[in-house]
Amino acid sequence: MRKVMTGHKAVAEAMRQIEPDVVAVYPITPQSEIAEYYAEYVHDGIVHTELVPVESEHSAMSACIGAAAAGGRVMTATSSQGLALMVEMVYIAAGLRLPIVMALANRALSAPINIHCDHSDAYLTRDAGAFMIFAESAQEAYDYTLIAQKIAEHPKVRLPGIVNLDGFTLTHTADVVEPLEDEAAKKFVGDYQPFSPMLDVDRPSTWGAFAMPDYYFELKRAQQAGMEEVPAVFLHTQEAFAKVAARGYRGFFEGYRLKDAERALVLMGSTAGTAKVAVDELRARGEKVGLLKIWLWRPFPYREVAQALAHVNKVAVMDRALSFGAMGALYNDVCAALVHEKNKPALVNYIYGLGGRDVSTDHILHVFQDLKEAQPAHTLRFVGLRE
Amino acid sequence: MIEIRWHGRGGQGAKTISQILARINLRHGQYAQAFPEFGPERSGAPIRAYNRIADKQIIIHSGVYNPDVAVVIDESLLYSENPTAGLKPDGVLVVNTACSPEEIRQGAGFPGRIVTVDADKIANEKGTGFANVPMLGAVVAVLGVDLALAEDELRQALGERMSGAVLQKNLDSFRAGYLAAKEVYVAG
Numbered sequence: 001m002r003k004v005m006t007g008h009k010a011v012a013e014a015m016r017q018i019e020p021d022v023v024a025v026y027p028i029t030p031q032s033e034i035a036e037y038y039a040e041y042v043h044d045g046i047v048h049t050e051l052v053p054v055e056s057e058h059s060a061m062s063a064c065i066g067a068a069a070a071g072g073r074v075m076t077a078t079s080s081q082g083l084a085l086m087v088e089m090v091y092i093a094a095g096l097r098l099p100i101v102m103a104l105a106n107r108a109l110s111a112p113i114n115i116h117c118d119h120s121d122a123y124l125t126r127d128a129g130a131f132m133i134f135a136e137s138a139q140e141a142y143d144y145t146l147i148a149q150k151i152a153e154h155p156k157v158r159l160p161g162i163v164n165l166d167g168f169t170l171t172h173t174a175d176v177v178e179p180l181e182d183e184a185a186k187k188f189v190g191d192y193q194p195f196s197p198m199l200d201v202d203r204p205s206t207w208g209a210f211a212m213p214d215y216y217f218e219l220k221r222a223q224q225a226g227m228e229e230v231p232a233v234f235l236h237t238q239e240a241f242a243k244v245a246a247r248g249y250r251g252f253f254e255g256y257r258l259k260d261a262e263r264a265l266v267l268m269g270s271t272a273g274t275a276k277v278a279v280d281e282l283r284a285r286g287e288k289v290g291l292l293k294i295w296l297w298r299p300f301p302y303r304e305v306a307q308a309l310a311h312v313n314k315v316a317v318m319d320r321a322l323s324f325g326a327m328g329a330l331y332n333d334v335c336a337a338l339v340h341e342k343n344k345p346a347l348v349n350y351i352y353g354l355g356g357r358d359v360s361t362d363h364i365l366h367v368f369q370d371l372k373e374a375q376p377a378h379t380l381r382f383v384g385l386r387e
Numbered sequence: 388m389i390e391i392r393w394h395g396r397g398g399q400g401a402k403t404i405s406q407i408l409a410r411i412n413l414r415h416g417q418y419a420q421a422f423p424e425f426g427p428e429r430s431g432a433p434i435r436a437y438n439r440i441a442d443k444q445i446i447i448h449s450g451v452y453n454p455d456v457a458v459v460i461d462e463s464l465l466y467s468e469n470p471t472a473g474l475k476p477d478g479v480l481v482v483n484t485a486c487s488p489e490e491i492r493q494g495a496g497f498p499g500r501i502v503t504v505d506a507d508k509i510a511n512e513k514g515t516g517f518a519n520v521p522m523l524g525a526v527v528a529v530l531g532v533d534l535a536l537a538e539d540e541l542r543q544a545l546g547e548r549m550s551g552a553v554l555q556k557n558l559d560s561f562r563a564g565y566l567a568a569k570e571v572y573v574a575g
Contacts, residue, residue: 004409004419030425116425137446169448173422174406176413176444273446356425360449 012037021072024063061089071197094129099152116356261290278364521564
């Protein structure tokens with residue numbers, strides 16, 4: 001049944017249906033309402049989750065790690081500075097192969113302090129070892145929270161997962177969302193079989209052991225192997241989801257009017273919707289333009305992105321964060337994806353929407369126009385910036 | 388697509404009412420978005436909230452720049468907040484005021500349709516003290532949504548946070564706002 005709900009309510013609803021054993025969470029704008037809704041569910045006895053109201057995000061992830069190592073199904077949510085404080089423990093969750101799923105309400109990092117959306121917090125955890133998914137809408141944030149839990153807990157994966165949803169733009173916007181019935185959602189996510197839980201006293205195990213130069217390298221190689229399993233599990237889980245939701249998610253990204261496009265955008269998050277409106281407008285004028293919207297950012301689908309873009313003449317890769325001293329991280333990914341292709345598009349990197357700077361269809365139309373003339377070079381171009 | 392911009396002050400319930408309007412639109416068989424102007428919310432400070440309404444799924448996620456309808460919940464914002472900025476010339480300005488549309492037109496200089504509703508008076512008479520609900524009634528009238536359908540959805544939405552006599556007072560003030568706006572809208 002379709003309902004009007006905000007992005008954080010949609011995520012909280014998915015969490016309610018997953019009903020983890022433990023949620024350890026610390027409030028931060030614009031994530032707080034996810035924690036508040038979930039605390040209400042716990043208080044009202046709707047879920048039987050141990051809610052740990054910790055004193056910081058570092059403690060939130062620490063409590064999640066303890067609970068997950070003990071064998072529990074565990075979730076959390078955070079944003080921006082909260083993630084920055086937590087990030088030490090995100091690396092540890094990944095290194096310990098703990099399937100903790102986290103909603104990340106994307107918000108700019110300080111300084112200057114700002115509460116609005118960009119992807120700098122997501123970029124901060126790019127290399128932490130969590131698989132990372134970006135949602136375009138509240139609906140996708142809901143759907144991919146369920147999907148992420150199933151991927152994270154897959155025996156071949158066993159890694160933390162981060163579901164990104166744009167702060168305010170998705171978290172605080174009420175939109176029409178069609179959640180699954182509780183029973184269907186619970187059946188889809190399924191029961192969790194923890195691997196060698198610490199509380200299994202008959203099979204004692206050590207977690208977080210010391211590893212010197214003689215073993216650290218092999219353990220990290222094994223962690224990478226877990227990450228390499230994500231793409232196949234991701235596709236398989238999308239397929240399973242399509243059977244219960246008929247949402248038609250297929251693949252690591254969505255190609256929108258991309259097949260015959262001469263110019264295309266590559267981006268992640270809620271701006272994809274606005275970009276589709278601009279694409280339709282230009283298509284109506286006979287311009288062959290398209291969009292590639294990333295769902296799965298880590299692990300990055302190099303081969304598939306290369307295939308999808310090989311025929312395009314010019315591509316604008318749009319990053320919603322700076323990687324100071326380098327090109328945008330997504331741009332670098334797309335460059336790497338295309339480097340071995342014989343026929344490849346010219347690439348231009350655009351930085352947009354930092355600190356919540358609004359991105360209108362006019363901005364996207366401008367990017368498509370600018371892309372016509374722009375010379376491919378490793379030079380950043382900025383969208384909607386006063387200079 | 389219809390875009391609406393609400394002007395109110397923090398605590399007057401502009402955001403709440405925009406979300407209830409989205410529920411009414413969905414009930415009406417449409418798609419809808421509702422979002423506040425993102426930022427730190429302070430009681431009494433001018434705030435804006437927005438709605439988008441369409442017959443198909445709404446995928447745009449930018450701000451609203453050229454609304455079809457501007458709604459002023461707090462009359463004091465009429466001259467300090469420039470609620471007609473970007474308002475489409477053939478759009479509608481809905482104002483909570485005791486003044487007539489012509490009096491408002493002289494001050495606001497807006498060429499399009501103006502609907503005035505004394506929502507403060509309605510709120511006081513019905514005993515709710517909140518102008519947002521009668522203003523929602525006014526907007527529902529301007530949008531041409533069925534009154535009974537809107538009332539039913541409002542009853543459900545408000546029923547999640549109030550009941551009994553308080554709920555009834557709100558429903559009464561909604562209807563009063565609807566009827567007052569309808570009269571002005573049809574006449575204008």
